[in-house]
Amino acid sequence: xxxxxxxxxxxxxxxxxxxxxxxxxxxxxxxxxxxxxxxxxxxxxxxxxxxxxxxxxxxxxxxxxxxxxxxxxxxxxxxxxxxxxxxxxxxxxxxxxxxxxxxxxxxxxxxxxxxxxxxxxxxxxxxxxxxxxxxxxxxxxxxxxxxxxxxxxxxxxxxxxxxxxxxxxxxxxxxxxxxxxxxxxxxxxxxxxxxxxxxxxxxxxxxxxxxxxxxxxxxxxxxxxxxxxxxxxxxxxxxxxxxxxxxxxxxxxxxxxxxxxxxxxxxxxxxxxxxxxxxxxxxxxxxxxxxxxxxxxxxxxxxxxxxxxxxxxxxxxxxxxxxx
Amino acid sequence: xxxxxxxxxxxxxxxxxxxxxxxxxxxxxxxxxxxxxxxxxxxxxxxxxxxxxxxxxxxxxxxxxxxxxxxxxxxxxxxxxxxxxxxxxxxxxxxxxxxxxxxxxxxxxxxxxxxxxxxxxxxxxxxxxxxxxxxxxxxxxxxxxxxxxxxxxxxxxxxxxxxxxxxxxxxxxxxxxxxxxxxxxxxxxxxxxxxxxxxxxxxxxxxxxxxxxxxxxxxxxxxxxxxxxxxxxxxxxxxxxxxxxxxxxxxxxxxxxxxxxxxxxxxxxxxxxxxxxxxxxxxxxxxxxxxxxxxxxxxxxxxxxxxxxxxxxxxxxxxxxxxxxxxxxxxxxxxxxxxxxxxxxxxxxxxxxxxxxxxxxxxxxxxxxxxxxxxxxxxxxxxxxx
Numbered sequence: 164x165x166x167x168x169x170x171x172x173x174x175x176x177x178x179x180x181x182x183x184x185x186x187x188x189x190x191x192x193x194x195x196x197x198x199x200x201x202x203x204x205x206x207x208x209x210x211x212x213x214x215x216x217x218x219x220x221x222x223x224x225x226x227x228x229x230x231x232x233x234x235x236x237x238x239x240x241x242x243x244x245x246x247x248x249x250x251x252x253x254x255x256x257x258x259x260x261x262x263x264x265x266x267x268x269x270x271x272x273x274x275x276x277x278x279x280x281x282x283x284x285x286x287x288x289x290x291x292x293x294x295x296x297x298x299x300x301x302x303x304x305x306x307x308x309x310x311x312x313x314x315x316x317x318x319x320x321x322x323x324x325x326x327x328x329x330x331x332x333x334x335x336x337x338x339x340x341x342x343x344x345x346x347x348x349x350x351x352x353x354x355x356x357x358x359x360x361x362x363x364x365x366x367x368x369x370x371x372x373x374x375x376x377x378x379x380x381x382x383x384x385x386x387x388x389x390x391x392x393x394x395x396x397x398x399x400x401x402x403x404x405x406x407x408x409x410x411x412x413x414x415x416x417x418x419x420x421x422x423x424x425x426x427x428x429x430x431x432x433x434x435x436x437x438x439x440x441x442x443x444x445x446x447x448x449x450x451x452x453x454x455x456x457x458x459x460x461x462x463x464x465x466x467x468x469x470x471x472x473x474x475x476x477x478x479x480x481x482x483x484x485x486x487x
Numbered sequence: 488x489x490x491x492x493x494x495x496x497x498x499x500x501x502x503x504x505x506x507x508x509x510x511x512x513x514x515x516x517x518x519x520x521x522x523x524x525x526x527x528x529x530x531x532x533x534x535x536x537x538x539x540x541x542x543x544x545x546x547x548x549x550x551x552x553x554x555x556x557x558x559x560x561x562x563x564x565x566x567x568x569x570x571x572x573x574x575x576x577x578x579x580x581x582x583x584x585x586x587x588x589x590x591x592x593x594x595x596x597x598x599x600x601x602x603x604x605x606x607x608x609x610x611x612x613x614x615x616x617x618x619x620x621x622x623x624x625x626x627x628x629x630x631x632x633x634x635x636x637x638x639x640x641x642x643x644x645x646x647x648x649x650x651x652x653x654x655x656x657x658x659x660x661x662x663x664x665x666x667x668x669x670x671x672x673x674x675x676x677x678x679x680x681x682x683x684x685x686x687x688x689x690x691x692x693x694x695x696x697x698x699x700x701x702x703x704x705x706x707x708x709x710x711x712x713x714x715x716x717x718x719x720x721x722x723x724x725x726x727x728x729x730x731x732x733x734x735x736x737x738x739x740x741x742x743x744x745x746x747x748x749x750x751x752x753x754x755x756x757x758x759x760x761x762x763x764x765x766x767x768x769x770x771x772x773x774x775x776x777x778x779x780x781x782x783x784x785x786x787x788x789x790x791x792x793x794x795x796x797x798x799x800x801x802x803x804x805x806x807x808x809x810x811x812x813x814x815x816x817x818x819x820x821x822x823x824x825x826x827x828x829x830x831x832x833x834x835x836x837x838x839x840x841x842x843x844x845x846x847x848x849x850x851x852x853x854x855x856x857x858x859x860x861x862x863x864x865x866x867x868x869x870x871x872x873x
Contacts, residue, residue, distance in 0.1 A: 242658045
């Protein structure tokens with residue numbers, strides 16, 4: 164297979180997707196890989212929702228790398244408008260053109276004026292922003308619309324045209340449409356801080372990204388924080404998995420697990436102990452109530468459980484190694 | 488053959504309450520073609536990506552999927568046995584026709600008298616062995632509205648200002664004064680090159696998203712029904728109204744209230760609410776709200792309308808903590824308290840005292856008996872700009 168010669172080769176099966184993403188250090192479960200495959204083959208936007216820190220944004224980045232495609236990113240916030248996401252007229256240049264036309268006394272007749280207006284609103288007066296440039300590429304780019312829930316509702320409505328028709332209408336200029344083979348691969352992420360309108364979701368493939376199960380999380384941590392000892396990784400993941408089962412205000416995501424592992428490695432930890440967990444808990448939990456909940460016996464209990472599980476897994480891993 | 492099954496499966500989902508339109512059936516067929524039918528979990532993932540659009544639908548979908556792809560006939564039989572569905576619909580018709588009859592009849596002598604009574608609808612049982620001795624489950628009956636009530640609720644929502652201050656958005660709108668809008672100015676200049684008339688814009692201000700937390704416990708009995716009618720009117724008028732009821736548990740009835748037909752909306756809401764006229768656990772319900780809903784609903788400068796009498800037998804320390812947390816989430820909190828029957832009210836009840844420091848505005852209602860009373864209160868309390 165000449166994968167390097169054709170970086171844009173689209174994966175043909177679910178296994179291909181798993182492999183392609185794994186090649187970019189992204190460990191996807193089979194479900195997610197299926198949805199990604201569908202997004203690529205049905206050419207539908209992918210709407211990924213989930214708690215913060217479960218790797219939604221990372222998915223788009225890994226996908227872009229795996230496909231060798233350009234990544235265009237729109238970070239959403241309240242009040243986001245056309246000028247920041249799609250296009251903007253180069254007003255300074257337009258003003259200059261008018262002034263020059265005036266100075267050259269070219270505004271005498273109606274025809275000259277028409278020509279001036281046409282030149283003012285021509286394509287090269289347009290400054291492209293991510294949504295527009297997603298439609299003008301020669302090869303399909305990956306368009307990441309990050310944290311759509313932070314934008315306000317009018318922006319959802321505005322996105323509909325881009326998502327459904329792969330086109331953008333600019334009143335002064337006309338409609339810009341993506342070339343048939345170069346429609347953007349759209350990934351929309353949301354943290355669910357508000358409900359996204361059904362009309363928009365209807366046009367997308369929906370996927371809820373859950374916290375990973377222990378085995379996959381260990382694999383992720385191993386790839387993303389390679390400095391940690393095997394035993395420490397197992398302990399950390401077992402502890403975090405137990406933490407998520409508590410009724411916390413904000414359960415730690417995978418991003419937090421990775422950060423925590425890196426923090427512990429930086430502190431030269433080889434083995435989880437109550438003291439170093441307590442000292443670094445702020446990396447994992449970001450709510451005062453959650454941290455308070457873990458003070459006292461709860462932490463020691465969870466830790467003991469986690470260590471027991473990690474030991475069990477260590478034994479199992481050793482057994483597997485023996486068999487090999 | 489396979490296509491037929493997918494169509495059939497979609498119909499089953501639709502019956503179960505997941506809206507799967509024909510467009511999604513087509514997409515599902517394409518999706519299955521893309522992933523192949525070799526692996527059951529791939530088909531499951533593909534179908535759920537295409538057919539669902541919120542995480543809450545997943546468990547229902549999983550059950551349906553498991554049952555259907557084992558034996559399509561089995562599920563059909565199961566669906567046929569869901570009799571309550573049918574009786575529910577019949578009941579709805581009855582309620583609808585009641586409003587119709589009401590509307591057609593000569594001016595009713597007493598609109599209130601026409602209200603349907605249905606004591607045998609209510610399922611009440613003691614849950615003595617659960618963790619709380621006060622939790623009593625009862626199916627809600629918000630009753631249908633009389634024609635007069637419906638008109639009034641509609642008018643109220645349209646005419647009476649809300650007790651919330653508008654919030655300033657970051658999006659701009661054209662105005663006579665403000666900052667210069669270069670793009671609009673340019674457009675004007677292009678039309679008339681020899682003139683330079685600057686155009687202006689300013690940040691738009693609009694009503695915030697409104698979240699209504701409605702107490703439906705026993706002590707709020709009379710008012711809850713009334714408030715719900717008002718909130719339905721509000722939901723019809725403004726898109727961004729979310730409603731949750733609480734007594735001993737928290738229920739989100741926003742979707743039910745989005746139905747434009749008031750009887751249907753109230754019937755659906757009634758079907759969802761299970762702690763009608765039971766006890767109150769304000770603290771734990773607020774805590775639940777903080778944990779699971781606040782971050783989803785109170786995102787962009789949202790305003791919270793808390794409707795409760797503040798009578799609660801939970802630990803008041805807990806209540807203080809939950810209210811303080813809520814304070815951090817909501818931009819404005821307005822508390823409508825309908826239980827103040829006396830002119831000279833003093834916040835003596837512990838729950839009231841615990842909540843009071845955390846609300847922006849406290850709207851006591853003396854003897855809220857009708858929607859008209861509510862209108863009076865809201866009219867007297869126009870929102871101040873903050």
